[in-house]
Each structure stands twice: as C-alpha cells, then as structure tokens.
Amino acid sequence: MVRRERLAGQPTRGKTALNRLRQIDVYVALTHSGALLGGTPLIVDLGFGAYPWTTLEMRQRWLRINPRIRVLGVEIDPQRVATALPYADPPAVDFRLGGFNLWDIVGPHRARLIRCYNVLRQYDEAAVRPALIEMAKALEPGGLLIEGTSNPTGRIVAFDVYRRESDLLIHEALVFGTNFRAPVEPVDFQTILPKRLIHHMLDPRPSAFFGAWRQAFTLIWRSVGYNRGQSRQVWRSQWIVAASLLKSRFGYPVDTRPGLIRRGYIALRDSLSEESLDSSIPHTHQ
Ligand SMILES: C[S@@+](CC[C@H](N)C(=O)[O-])C[C@H]1O[C@@H](n2cnc3c(N)ncnc32)[C@H](O)[C@@H]1O
Structure with missing residues (x-):
C-alpha cells in the first residue's frame, strides 16, 4: 500500500450518485472507442468518491467495446477505499489508495484512460496543471485524460479531453453535455x-x-x-x-460527427484558454 505522505492531493468531499457520469462514459464510447480496443487496457477512475458506483458503471458501459478492460478506482480517502473493496474483482475491477501521483501505484502498467471527475473543482486553480501533469505520467502513449465537473445528478456536464503524445499532454477538446431531462441554456x-x-x-x-x-x-x-x-x-x-x-x-x-450533437454533446476543438494548455510530461524513470 502507498504510504500516506506519498499521496499527491488532499481529501475532499466524496459526494457521488448513481449514473452521475453516464454522459462522460457515453461520450467516450461514441468518440474514443478506438482507444479502448486492443489488449487489456487499464482504465483509472481517480477520486471515485464515497461509493464506487460510477467506477462500476463505467466498466459495465465499456465492456461491449472491449470485454478485457481492467478498471482501477483510486481514492485518497482510505475509508472510501475500504467501502469499495467488497466490490473488487481483480484484475477486472480493483480499488486502491492513491493520489494524483498514480504512477506510484500503476508502475509499468500504464493507463489507457484516466477519468478524474468532480475532483479538481475542490482544489485551488493553481493546483490544476500540476495535478494533470502528475496524472499524465501514468498514461500510455496516446492515452486519454478526462477532467471535468457536473451538477449533482449528472444532468449537465463539462469536461476537457487531453491526450498524451510522446512527452506532451495535449488538450484535444472541451465538451459540454446535457441529457435533455430539463431545458438547458x-x-x-x-x-x-x-x-x-x-x-x-x-x-x-x-x-x-x-x-x-x-x-x-x-x-x-x-x-x-x-x-x-x-x-x-x-x-x-x-x-x-x-x-x-x-x-x-x-x-x-464544433465537432459535427454524426450522432454527437443529437445525443447532447457540443465538443469544441478549442480550450477557450488565453494560453496553450499543452504541457510537457517529465520522465518518471520506470
Ligand atoms: C466529489 S467526489 C467525486 C466522486 C465521483 N468521481 C463523481 O464524480 O461523482 C471527489 C472525490 O475525490 C477524492 N479525491 C480528492 N483528491 C484526490 C486525489 N488527489 N487523489 C485521489 N482521490 C482524490 C475525494 O476523496 C472525493 O472522494
């Protein structure tokens, strides 16, 4: 187990809800299923919260794309890991204590995709880029990092999609999503x-x-x-x-791939940031 002082990050509120991250999972299935194909990809859900529901749901939704995906839920709060462990079924589903420094726990088994949802919103803005870079160290080349926020039920979502290319973390898209359960502006x-x-x-x-x-x-x-x-x-x-x-x-x-906008997604190939978000990823010597 990782020693407490080596966990990058801080404990934050753990609220989650069934189906809260459905829109993110569906977006990945619609636009990035290719990234999940091949081998036994490791998918990390960082900061899964007080219950492991969204981690288990994510796996269930992507099994049709690749029945060999392995899902690892990571939490900085030991009590939340203990609550999730009865649902573990390694190597297909597992839960571990950890922080943004994921490479400490995944080692050479890099992640194909990391989802970090409703986590960074509770941090200072200055902590965001270092956290993204820290997580990106654990990505496979070409791997994806999804970071964003939703309302409590997941009716509306907004997230960034980043891709690791060689030693760079590149911003690919800023996505807005709604499930049309209520009017949205x-x-x-x-x-x-x-x-x-x-x-x-x-x-x-x-x-x-x-x-x-x-x-x-x-x-x-x-x-x-x-x-x-x-x-x-x-x-x-x-x-x-x-x-x-x-x-x-x-x-x-705007990404106008068929089905995407109809399903409730506006994906912008633009970060809307005043400066480039692309960052270099330091070597981890593993
Ligand atoms: C609001 S919950 C989000 C739960 C779930 N991802 C969702 O969107 O419903 C945020 C969780 O992130 C965890 N967390 C905060 N910082 C973390 C870090 N650096 N590493 C791992 N988990 C972290 C907190 O302990 C908390 O349980």
Whole structure:
C-alpha cells in the first residue's frame, strides 16, 4: 500500500450518485472507442468518491467495446477505499489508495484512460496543471485524460479531453453535455466549467464563446418562441440548431460527427484558454 505522505492531493468531499457520469462514459464510447480496443487496457477512475458506483458503471458501459478492460478506482480517502473493496474483482475491477501521483501505484502498467471527475473543482486553480501533469505520467502513449465537473445528478456536464503524445499532454477538446431531462441554456454551464476556466468567464475568449452561444439561442427563440415548459424534443432541436450556428455563423470548431450533437454533446476543438494548455510530461524513470 502507498504510504500516506506519498499521496499527491488532499481529501475532499466524496459526494457521488448513481449514473452521475453516464454522459462522460457515453461520450467516450461514441468518440474514443478506438482507444479502448486492443489488449487489456487499464482504465483509472481517480477520486471515485464515497461509493464506487460510477467506477462500476463505467466498466459495465465499456465492456461491449472491449470485454478485457481492467478498471482501477483510486481514492485518497482510505475509508472510501475500504467501502469499495467488497466490490473488487481483480484484475477486472480493483480499488486502491492513491493520489494524483498514480504512477506510484500503476508502475509499468500504464493507463489507457484516466477519468478524474468532480475532483479538481475542490482544489485551488493553481493546483490544476500540476495535478494533470502528475496524472499524465501514468498514461500510455496516446492515452486519454478526462477532467471535468457536473451538477449533482449528472444532468449537465463539462469536461476537457487531453491526450498524451510522446512527452506532451495535449488538450484535444472541451465538451459540454446535457441529457435533455430539463431545458438547458449556455449560462447553466458556466457554473460547472472545468476548474481551469471557471474563474475566467470575463476573459476575452470564454466571454466571446458564451456570448456567441447565447446569441445562437436567442436567434432560435426569436424564430420558435421561448418557453421553458416545452418538450425534450424542442430542447434537443434548440441544442442542435445552436451548435450548428456556433460553427457556421460564429466560426467555432464544433465537432459535427454524426450522432454527437443529437445525443447532447457540443465538443469544441478549442480550450477557450488565453494560453496553450499543452504541457510537457517529465520522465518518471520506470
Ligand atoms: C466529489 S467526489 C467525486 C466522486 C465521483 N468521481 C463523481 O464524480 O461523482 C471527489 C472525490 O475525490 C477524492 N479525491 C480528492 N483528491 C484526490 C486525489 N488527489 N487523489 C485521489 N482521490 C482524490 C475525494 O476523496 C472525493 O472522494
């Protein structure tokens, strides 16, 4: 077991909920299933919370893509690891005490994908980049790191997708998702942005993007009329038209792969950050 002083990070609140991370899992299945194919990939769920539900659900959802995936839930809180261990079935499912310095526990068995969800929101902004780099050390070449935030039920989500390329961690996409269970407006996502962005809403790039997205919604409301009581089908149509306006009228690089926007995802190939998020990953000598 890892010694306490070697755990990078700090204990934070452990709230989670069944199906809270469903949208992230579905997004990966729709857009990155290729990354899960081949061999027995190790998937890490870092900061799984007070119960291991979202880790177990993630595995269940991706088994159809690759029945040989191995899932490792990692927690900095020993009590939460103890609560999860009765659900372990190694090597397919396991739980370990650990922090952002994952490479301490995975060693040479690098991860194909790391999901770190609703964890960094409880840290200071200055801790974000070091934590991402620390986690990236444990990724396979080409491996993915997903970091983001959701509301308590997972109805709306916002996350960054990063990829390890050689010794670099590259930002690939900023994704907004909704399950259309309630009407949604661009402003709703401002409260669940990844920690790196949440305090920068007045910076030129995020402010221009949200301005454009709001304008796209307003244009639709002008043509169809605004009514928060409308049906899920209407909310879905608004979402689809707004996504297409974001691309065609405002020039944002929205991913228009079939099915993605209809399923409730607006994936931007842009970080909206004022500076590049690409970071070099130091060697770990393993
Ligand atoms: C709010 S819960 C999130 C649970 C689940 N991922 C979800 O989204 O519903 C955050 C969890 O992250 C854990 N955590 C915080 N920092 C961590 C770190 N550096 N390494 C591992 N776990 C961490 C906390 O102990 C807490 O249980």
